[in-house]
Amino acid sequence: MAETHAETALIFQPKPARPAPAAASGPVAWMRRNLFSDVPNALMTLLGGYILFVVVGAVLDWAVFGAVWSAESRRECLDAVGRAGACWPGVAEWLPNMIYGLYPKELVWRVNLGFLTLLLWIAPLFMPRVVSKVNIGVSAVLLFPFLASYWFHGGEMGLLWRVFVAAGIWGFVWVWATALSEQFAGRPIGQTLLAALGAEDAADADQRRILRIAAALLYVAALALTLAWRLEEVGTRLWGGLFLTLVISGIGITFSLPAGILLALGRRSDMPVISMLSTAFIELFRSVPLITILFMFNTMMPLFMPEGTDVNQLLRAIVAVCFFAAAYMAEVIRGGLQAIPRGQYEAASSLGLGYWRSTQLIVMPQALRIMIPAIVGNFIGLFKDTTLVSIIGLFDLMSMARAVGEDTKWLGLFIEPFFVVAMIYFVFCFAMSSYSIGLEKKLAQGRDRG
Structure with missing residues (x-):
């Protein structure tokens, strides 16, 4: 009898899972499913691969293989390879200034x-x-x-x-x-x-x-x-380059989120005065380009200050950027608040939570999760918009890149510095975007939850 039970248990013992067929998993299966699923998709894949091959090849040939890595002036670069290759010695010489400006x-x-x-x-x-x-x-x-x-x-x-x-x-x-x-x-x-x-x-x-x-x-x-x-x-007149860009954009990003939350709540408030003031602030700064706001704060603001009052130029630019960013962030947050179902507010009220407690614990966390892509998109846009401070005399990253080509030794060298600037902006913006995607998946708010 014991042997019969043993044989039965052996017969019904689950077999170990077998690996998926090679055609259903792995790199080949992924390529077949995403790149060559049908004829139009395969043609677009081949066309995209060809364009990528040509563009990347041309960039590598200009930036690496045909570039000049040692020279004393741009004239030596032109004598060596003409305009067919990059001239990196000038960028290398100015790289500290592109990062720190004129900081000692x-x-x-x-x-x-x-x-x-x-x-x-x-x-x-x-x-x-x-x-x-x-x-x-x-x-x-x-x-x-x-x-x-x-x-x-x-x-x-x-x-x-x-x-x-x-x-x-x-x-x-x-x-x-x-x-x-x-x-x-x-x-x-x-x-x-x-x-x-x-x-x-x-x-x-x-x-x-x-x-x-x-x-x-x-x-x-x-x-x-x-x-x-x-x-x-070290006076702020010596600040510049990537350092100044990070200072202005960092303060603007840090200020815009809490200020935007308060402005969004104020605009939705039942108190008429609070709602009117918040709406007026938001619409005023959203209706005017950032370049105009920078000009106003840089040239007009001192005229309204008491005589003898000197406001630091960098401080004026930072305040202008903060106000502009807060107005745009307020509308993003307001969109998230409007996306919360009415039942969430009623559920908070049924639990005996007041306005601030329900907003803090129930409503605002959901609104912020919903608007993660828009919030980070706003941050990325603000980080790039800080290049406008160059028009009021601040030497940000773009201004220092332009200064490379104005140096007598490297006169006319513009493509290489701006190529480096583009790569710097890409790294920072891609990092913010990747973190946003990871956070979105972690909070299970995105469509792709794989």
Whole structure:
């Protein structure tokens, strides 16, 4: 009887799954399904491949194989290959200026340190076990600019500015303490600190007091550091290149999202004054080109200021870009809010949530997820639109690329610098677009969820 049961179990034992046929999976199957599924598709694939082969081949022949890599002037490049190949020595000589503008070469480490700090600040956002990502992101938006502004500009600091810079140092330390505690210890930084001090068993009031004292001591140490910290001043007139482009676009992108959310909520508000003011702001800045707004803020704004008041030119450009970007972002967010079904609002009300709680917990997260492609598209457009600041005398990346061809040694060298600029813009825009697609798939909002 036992043998019969064993034979039956052996007969009905599931067989291991076999691999899919070669014709249904793998690169060949993908090509057959996507590139050669029918005759028109195959013809378009062959035509596209031919165009790609010709274009890429011509670019490589001009930029790599037929290029000049060592020369003292553009005349030597023309004598060597004429206009058939690229002249890269001029670009290499001007590359530091294309990145940092006229920033003193011995001080560019401050710019590098500032952007490295930003990367380290947002790195915990990509750690899987870190749960305080919202707080870390908010701290980067609110505190990092104070720290970075002193590194980039330097000079004498008033007491109030030292307080803000110290807050930036305190925030950076708090971010990494929080990230390490949650990533490796699996608990909030407060519990880790209490455990290190042997105060885990203390009363709740005592624990809160200990944590407040520890935070205050850390801030006092950061403030003492700023009091002993002296950096040489570098005026904004020396800022330029990719550095200036990232500063203007970064501040504009950072400001536009929260400001756009507030403006969108204000435009949909039931309070007439709030709705009217928000609508007027949005329509005013959306109805005027950015170039006009830059001219207005650069030339007209000082006329409305008290006599003797001098507003930094870079600050004027940043304010103009921020206002323009916030108006466009407000309409994007409003579109997302209108896409939320009425039932979501009613469900929030049935749970007893007020306006702000329902907006924060239910409505706004859904609206932002829906509008991820439009939001990132707005960011990409703003990043490229910052080239317009060159018309008001700021030497951004495009201006520095144009300056290469105006140098007497490299007079007329324009194609190569602008080719490099195009590649830089492509890398940054493609990175933002790829992150957007990944985030969209992660949140399961896109059509392609594979």
